[in-house]
Amino acid sequence: MATTLKQLDYSVLQQCMHCGMCLPTCPTYVETKRERNSPRGRIALMRSIADGETQVTKSFGEEMYYCLGCLACVTACPAGVNYVELFETARADVERKGVLHTPQRGFWRWLTLEVLFMRPRLLRAVGMGLRWYQRSGVEKVVRGSGLLRLLPEGLRRLEPQTPVMSAVFSNGLIEEVEEPVGVRKYRVALLTGCVQDLAFAEVNRDTADVLLANGCEVVTPSVQPCCGSLHGHNGAPELAMELARRQLDLFEVESLDAIISNAGGCGSHLKHYGPLLKEDARYAERARLWDSKVRDVHEWLAEIGFRVPSAGCGVEEVTYHESCHLTHGQKVVAAPRLVLGSIPGLKVVELPESNWCCGSAGIYNITQPEQSAKLLKRKVEKIAETGVPVVATSNPGCHLQIAAELKADLGNKCKSVTQPVTLLAQAYRNERSGGVVNGEA
């Protein structure tokens, strides 16, 4: 892919005819009502750089990182502008020109993009360290001692948002190959993700269970590389390409019926290995094959006509928050609702503005805490409006973000965040134990 705006296929920029249909769907434009904070404004800036009328400046870089990359504009755009390519190229250009560089930012980018998220074993090791810290009581002591005040302000603010590490990671919960009971109808791979693996390993277990319950043999390599979405979305396309190649090397793509992702943000990126590697002679074709097989788990369940459970899941009412990249990036809108709606005794209450970004947006809550907090507040207010005690979502970022705020929002009746796949897995489990029917625990 192009790494500067000048290299970009110009017709992608031209595709925007600035009709403005994107404006009311853009969370940053709606906040500021300034054109530069809107999709068509950002595209105009990119185009003026491609045209050589303006330069990649610090101000341009800040604008590109003010954009959430939520892709609501992509859904709204009748002209079919490929905003994903524009946005990723623009951020890559910003990084290449180094206009936002500071030693501190450089360090964190190096640590996350080049070190941690390039080395899955190291990431898990850090996760284990964090798990020990959280579970041994040391965290409580540190928080109580006021030692955290020694941290730089940015980190101090983030500290409470540190995800709670799972007791066991995915590789401790899922065998490399698991066979369904009864007839094997499909062979699928399960992608365990990075944050999902560390913080929501049990959601991966739930996903495997749901797949098994629907006749899928599930292949789950115990050590998986990051899919590269973090890199692709943050201006590091070369690293994203490297990770895509590793992913393609790890799986026998040809023998699989589907490659299953259960994280909205990862899935959106995973479906675009083809365009990412289109200039790589060795991988281009395999990447296209890969793209054709990647499915979000809900999408896959709907496609194969999943089995409706006969038991309930122990929850009576749920509302559903759509992850941006699942709904706008992957256009998987109806399937998660179909999954939730299939569970006996579970009432699904529609969430107002369900597809409006919660502000998590990858690492946006770290890079743009103020705007992120505004969106999060708006989100939990809408959740409160439903009066429902449980909200389901399907992306670890949204899950963490919303859960942290609900915990702090004492007046909110909604106290619990879960994922649709978890509720379905629970219903299947309850079938076997003969326990819960029609939502009664």
Place this chain on the structure above:
Amino acid sequence: MYEDFLSSIAGVVGADQVLTGDEDLVPYGFDGTAVLKQRPLCVVFPADSLQVSGCVKLAALHAVPVVARGSGTGLSGGSVPVEKSMVLVLTRLDKILEVDERNLTLRAQCGVITKEVDDAAGRFGLFYPPDPGSMKISTIGGNVAENSGGLRGLKYGVTRDYVMGLTVVLPDGRLVELGNKCVKDVAGYSMKDLFIGSEGTLGIITEVLLKLLPKPQARRTMLALYDSMEAAAETVSAIIAAKIIPCTLEFLDRMTVGCVEDYAKIGLPTDVEALLLIETDGHPVAVEDETVRMRDIALKFGAREVKVAVDEAEGARLASARRQAFSALARVKPTTILEDVTVPRSELARMVKFIRLTAERHRLLIGTFGHMGDGNLHPTFLTDERDIEEMHRVELALEEIVEETLAVGGTVTGEHGVGLAKKVFLKRQFSEASYELMREVKRALDPRGLLNPGKIFD
């Protein structure tokens, strides 16, 4: 030389409401019109009528041109800045001030989004009939300044028909109030009408007083599918001749239907030559009667099939697909040049055919859709602005379409306004004396030509 000016403007609106950086100005260099762009001197965000007045006074003092802007969805270049101008963005004037149920009026600041006007009326069982395709984005002030039309124009008319009063900042900065809540008012010149559709060249509209209507009790939507464009056009003429006035009678040609379906995926058939979207509203009995009669007419005039929407939700979905038609056409080629010619309804079939033949003759792609019921067509050139040779053919074809429009007694713009895009054609439509009259009005109100200069005429 502009430093004094900029600091005095900052004194009126606050320093954070004045933008001058490259990254801030570039996105204000254009509106919804293709190809046209020009970077302004500064972009300013006043908060109320008084601040608008203050800004305009200072602009007059420093001889800085002023270009008013709402959401920038215009399609004739009306809010494209001129060189060294101050763009006054009016989106902060976004309050609905009053809904008067007893008089069926609504008063709003100019920056309110048009759909919010309709929604506010809806809460009182009323509605605001003009519904431009961009109503979810465009501002009511912009609609009044451009005298926008929309999908219900056939039965309900255009924006002008719903404006009862205006607050306007004149080119010297004075604030005037025009019109009132009286249904009948013949006191003096109809000054408010002068400013409706004046495209920011005579004054800046900061508040509007609108007429509302009771919400129709019932509505039915149907789709008629055709294998020939002429048959669709003849159906329209026949419906009008049968003395039925539906609220909406929209036309989409094959290419437009294909693009809309590609985007909206609502199940439109893509193998038709033309499609009519017909909507009727009013008393339930009348709606049923008209639905049946129009279906019969459509079938009689060659519709392959007529589908009646089962409920209001389906009807709304179909109508909303039509709103995306223009933008959806951009899927075919990178540059879309949208025209706005309007002809007497008796000439529709002829005009539609002429456009098709012109496209063939010049080897161009033209997607045509529009408000057939009111004669307003949107032939849309699908091209690439970098292809100079093709752009030349676009110009030739456009010339011919405009000439034909004027020859059959039509107008160069039905709802988008003249702006920059159509001013070369305006002269041809008017006689010398009537064209000069417009210029005299402009000179009388804005002798130094500081309000939106270069728009409508040079």
